[in-house]
Amino acid sequence: MSAASDNRWFGDLLLSWYAENGRQLPWRETHDPYKIWISEVVLQQTRVEQGLPYYLRLTNRFPTVADLAEAKEDEVLKYWQGLGYYSRARNLHAAAKHVCNNLNGHMPATYEGLKALKGVGDYTAADIAALAYGLPHAAIDGNGYRVLARVFGINTPIDSTQGKKEFARLGAELVSTDNPGNFNQGLMDLGATICTPQNPQCDNCPLSGKCYALANKQWQQLPVKEKKTKVHDRYFYYFQITLPDGRIIANQRKGKDIWTGLFDFPMIENATELEQKDLFAGKDFKALRKRMKGLSVVKEGKSIKHQLSHQTLHATLFFCTATAATLKDCEQAVTAGEFDELAIPRLIELLREKEDP
DNA sequence: AAACCGGGGGC
DNA sequence: GCCCCAGGTTT
Numbered sequence: 001m002s003a004a005s006d007n008r009w010f011g012d013l014l015l016s017w018y019a020e021n022g023r024q025l026p027w028r029e030t031h032d033p034y035k036i037w038i039s040e041v042v043l044q045q046t047r048v049e050q051g052l053p054y055y056l057r058l059t060n061r062f063p064t065v066a067d068l069a070e071a072k073e074d075e076v077l078k079y080w081q082g083l084g085y086y087s088r089a090r091n092l093h094a095a096a097k098h099v100c101n102n103l104n105g106h107m108p109a110t111y112e113g114l115k116a117l118k119g120v121g122d123y124t125a126a127d128i129a130a131l132a133y134g135l136p137h138a139a140i141d142g143n144g145y146r147v148l149a150r151v152f153g154i155n156t157p158i159d160s161t162q163g164k165k166e167f168a169r170l171g172a173e174l175v176s177t178d179n180p181g182n183f184n185q186g187l188m189d190l191g192a193t194i195c196t197p198q199n200p201q202c203d204n205c206p207l208s209g210k211c212y213a214l215a216n217k218q219w220q221q222l223p224v225k226e227k228k229t230k231v232h233d234r235y236f237y238y239f240q241i242t243l244p245d246g247r248i249i250a251n252q253r254k255g256k257d258i259w260t261g262l263f264d265f266p267m268i269e270n271a272t273e274l275e276q277k278d279l280f281a282g283k284d285f286k287a288l289r290k291r292m293k294g295l296s297v298v299k300e301g302k303s304i305k306h307q308l309s310h311q312t313l314h315a316t317l318f319f320c321t322a323t324a325a326t327l328k329d330c331e332q333a334v335t336a337g338e339f340d341e342l343a344i345p346r347l348i349e350l351l352r353e354k355e356d357p
Numbered sequence: 358a359a360a361c362c363g364g365g366g367g368c
Numbered sequence: 369g370c371c372c373c374a375g376g377t378t379t
Binding site: 039040041042043044045046047048050051085087088091118119120121122123124127139141142143144184185188191192196197198225231256307309 | 369371375376377378
């Protein structure tokens with residue numbers, strides 16, 4: 001008896017549960033690999049509730065891979081604004097152009113072909129292959145790791161190289177060859193709605209009778225994760241500089257830091273919190289003042305704190321006027337209304353909401 | 358192997 | 369305050 005038939009119960013229970021309890025989502029009503037691809041990238045590290053409106057707007061504006069390929073990157077980023085992990089949008093756009101320029105506009109139809117696309121890794125390639133083409137590839141995401149670790153009592157860390165191999169092997173063994181798409185979707189839905197990180201609903205789980213973690217009261221210990229990310233503080237001091245003609249200075253961020261390519265205001269970063277007098281006495285502020293002739297600070301806006309996964313951003317916005325400006329480097333002046341149309345970091349949106357009416 | 362890349366929500 | 373989310377790329 002092969003290992004696959006030993007574990008047939010898993011796929012059988014999962015698929016019958018999914019048939020009754022699966023969520024109805026727009027990308028499940030199509031086999032269009034392009035639209036499935038969009039949904040996959042939007043939903044990387046993103047909850048369905050958060051990603052859904054972005055998926056709908058993107059597929060409405062860019063219904064085909066050619067529509068996406070022909071767009072400017074600025075517009076693609078604008079449709080991504082607020083979703084985070086902006087390299088996803090750049091990779092998606094670059095890959096769409098690659099499909100149109102080098103693959104005759106046809107999406108790859110194999111796991112290997114899909115994985116070769118920018119921004120498509122093991123998980124995404126496997127899920128598109130299963131959903132669009134019915135190929136028997138298991139797509140193990142964070143939900144899948146949790147379900148498998150609990151049901152089979154696997155304590156290998158899910159973020160280790162060995163763990164990834166072990167779970168991939170198990171997934172390949174379990175995946176339904178009849179309906180790999182529904183197998184993958186069912187595994188995710190089960191993890192997202194029943195086998196949740198906290199307070200799993202084991203009473204409603206189709207696998208409860210076979211679950212190691214439930215039988216051994218281990219669900220709080222599984223899955224095992226070894227890396228702890230630590231959060232550090234950053235202090236951003238922004239200057240919204242209004243020119244005599246009413247325009248304001250915008251700054252396009254460069255380098256490999258957060259929000260690369262997006263727009264914010266001229267700013268000074270310091271490793272520690274600064275008093276206003278120390279900030280204004282600093283050489284960075286003097287350099288800014290030199291570029292902006294007649295720069296004067298009208299008022300200080302409220303400070304806000306913006307919590308991210310790996311850093312805590314502390315931001316203060318100063319409202320300024322300048323009688324004249326020397327526009328250099330990446331800086332440019334835009335009207336206030338135009339600025340709102342740019343892909344601006346969430347932090348700036350929050351600061352502007354604090355602006356007095 | 359570890360670090361980096363966002364924003365939102367649950368508890 | 370900590371953890372997690374339909375992960376992938378870079379160093």
